[in-house]
Amino acid sequence: MSMAIDEGNSIEKGRQHKRRRLAVDAPFLHKLQFRHFVLFDVVPLLGTAAAVALAFYHPIGWLNVLLFTTLWLLTGLGISAGYHRLFTHRSFKTIKAVRVLLAIFGSMAGQGAVISWVAMHRRHHECADKPGDMHSPNLHGKHVAGRIRGFIHAHYTWMIKHEYPNVAHYVPDLLREPALLRTARLYNWWVALGLIIPTAIGAAVTHTAMGALTGFLWGGMVRMFVVGHSMWALNSILHTMGTQRFRLRENPNDNSRNNWVLGILAWGEGWHNNHHAFPNSAFFGLDWYRIDLAYWFISLLRVFGLAWDVKLPTKERLAARAAERPAVVAEQAL
Amino acid sequence: MTAVALTNAHAIQSWCVDYVARILNMNKADVDPNMELERFGLDSSTAVALIMDLETQLNIELAPELLFAYPTFAKLSQHLETLLPLRTRVA
Numbered sequence: 001m002s003m004a005i006d007e008g009n010s011i012e013k014g015r016q017h018k019r020r021r022l023a024v025d026a027p028f029l030h031k032l033q034f035r036h037f038v039l040f041d042v043v044p045l046l047g048t049a050a051a052v053a054l055a056f057y058h059p060i061g062w063l064n065v066l067l068f069t070t071l072w073l074l075t076g077l078g079i080s081a082g083y084h085r086l087f088t089h090r091s092f093k094t095i096k097a098v099r100v101l102l103a104i105f106g107s108m109a110g111q112g113a114v115i116s117w118v119a120m121h122r123r124h125h126e127c128a129d130k131p132g133d134m135h136s137p138n139l140h141g142k143h144v145a146g147r148i149r150g151f152i153h154a155h156y157t158w159m160i161k162h163e164y165p166n167v168a169h170y171v172p173d174l175l176r177e178p179a180l181l182r183t184a185r186l187y188n189w190w191v192a193l194g195l196i197i198p199t200a201i202g203a204a205v206t207h208t209a210m211g212a213l214t215g216f217l218w219g220g221m222v223r224m225f226v227v228g229h230s231m232w233a234l235n236s237i238l239h240t241m242g243t244q245r246f247r248l249r250e251n252p253n254d255n256s257r258n259n260w261v262l263g264i265l266a267w268g269e270g271w272h273n274n275h276h277a278f279p280n281s282a283f284f285g286l287d288w289y290r291i292d293l294a295y296w297f298i299s300l301l302r303v304f305g306l307a308w309d310v311k312l313p314t315k316e317r318l319a320a321r322a323a324e325r326p327a328v329v330a331e332q333a334l
Numbered sequence: 335m336t337a338v339a340l341t342n343a344h345a346i347q348s349w350c351v352d353y354v355a356r357i358l359n360m361n362k363a364d365v366d367p368n369m370e371l372e373r374f375g376l377d378s379s380t381a382v383a384l385i386m387d388l389e390t391q392l393n394i395e396l397a398p399e400l401l402f403a404y405p406t407f408a409k410l411s412q413h414l415e416t417l418l419p420l421r422t423r424v425a
Binding site: 020021024026027028029032113115116119164166167168169171175176178181182184185 | 356357358359375377378379380382383384386387389390395397398399402
């Protein structure tokens with residue numbers, strides 16, 4: 001991961017070195033963020049409420065369950081194996097077609113284009129639970145009201161308006177990959193495709209408008225809602241409560257936690273403390289008995305020769321990390 | 335990215351052309367510096383990347399929304415030249 005401040009880019013001798021900005025704010029970016037929040041975070045919430053209400057009058061059929069599960073799995077793997085483990089942490093290598101496919105499935109989750117997501121997530125690791133962490137629940141005061149405000153911020157409201165990371169600084173590797181940039185530029189279309197597919201299948205199978213509607217709601221809205229909240233729970237719940245197997249020497253503020261329920265429900269992402277201790281490990285579970293769906297998927301890719309250089313920590317590294325303690329006392333929460 | 339001497343509008347413009355040619359996988363010859371950037375298909379994240387990289391190259395703090403005010407590379411680089419410290423400027 002890059003250093004927090006890059007001072008090596010002065011263009012002329014004798015001129016003052018300038019710190020590279022790590023994040024920026026601009027009205028046009030905030031406008032885009034607000035629009036994104038309403039379309040992809042609020043609308044699925046309303047859609048889910050509609051789906052649940054409708055279920056009382058029109059029972060959920062097997063097709064809806066199938067559409068939800070398939071798209072939940074594909075977009076979840078797109079986020080966890082793709083956006084997170086492959087693009088952010090480069091924890092394995094794969095062919096270009098798999099990279100593009102994972103970026104497309106990740107886009108369908110509606111959590112932002114891959115460039116922005118990766119830049120923000122690399123910044124999160126760099127500043128975990130310190131100023132600069134865009135979605136820490138621990139920076140709003142220590143009292144009950146502050147804890148609650150922090151929790152809501154980390155889970156949901158941070159997305160309404162936030163700093164935008166310096167993408168040139170955080171994702172220079174992705175900016176050198178034209179195929180990925182092209183995929184990212186089409187982000188809105190991928191989200192739309194993720195809604196059109198279940199609607200079309202619902203219509204084609206049932207030949208009814210109700211089939212199209214429930215396909216859209218369960219394969220689109222409810223699926224986006226569940227995938228979104230599963231990931232946001234990492235920011236809110238898993239930086240607040242759960243077990244903490246590793247205490248990081250380099251960042252005493254890091255309050256990442258493990259939770260087996262979210263481990264199972266969120267494609268292995270719930271082993272969040274393990275992940276903060278070993279960000280480059282493709283395996284968040286770290287042991288076979290911790291369910292880690294995205295790692296199983298990466299292992300499957302490896303069986304077919306589609307994944308290689310899969311990074312895992314050595315036994316020595318695991319033992320050393322488990323014995324570590326923070327070097328200094330945590331900064332007071334703001 | 336290696337540091338190059340961006341001391342006038344021409345150098346800045348050709349640096350920008352190289353940059354988007356790489357980002358958008360185009361031939362440099364096809365990047366018309368008088369064409370509006372929007373029409374190339376530069377999105378907000380890559381537009382910010384361009385401005386942030388320029389900021390580092392020029393060592394001048396730039397507004398991320400600069401491309402709205404100067405929507406072509408010709409206009410942008412002429413504007414940026416005026417921001418260069420006098421002793422750096424080479425016409």
